[in-house]
Amino acid sequence: MRKGRTYLRANDQVEVIAGKDKGRVGKILKVFPDTSKATVERINMIKRHTKPREMNQQGQIVEREAPIHVSNLQLICPECTLTGRIGRKILEDGTKVRCCKKCGESLESK
Secondary structure, three states, X not given: OOOOOOOOOOOOEEEEOOOOOOOOEEEEEEEEOOOOEEEEOXXXXXXXXXXXXXXXXXXXXXXXXXXXXXXXXXXXXOOOOOEOOEEEEEOOOXXXXXXXXXXXXXXXXX
16 A cells, blocks of 8 residues: 555545454544554554643543554445445446445445
């Protein structure tokens, strides 16, 4: 995959296909195309130790999502509810849309 290009977008349902969270499903929160990574809801959780910034604030351990490489994610088709590869289709009006290779349906929100 070329750097800077990804077929995933925010709010897509994905399944993790490799790594410590293999088999888990989540929603993409943010995509980082320059590093080919994405942040997925409740996937690849890390503990972040924070210092107190003010006199009345306490230091704490915060759990948050870390980015995961897009090659470890597979998109779930909303129509057939299966994971699969993604193709591109050009509609009659000239717009390009992502489509599921299994069922052929468009992945763009109607």
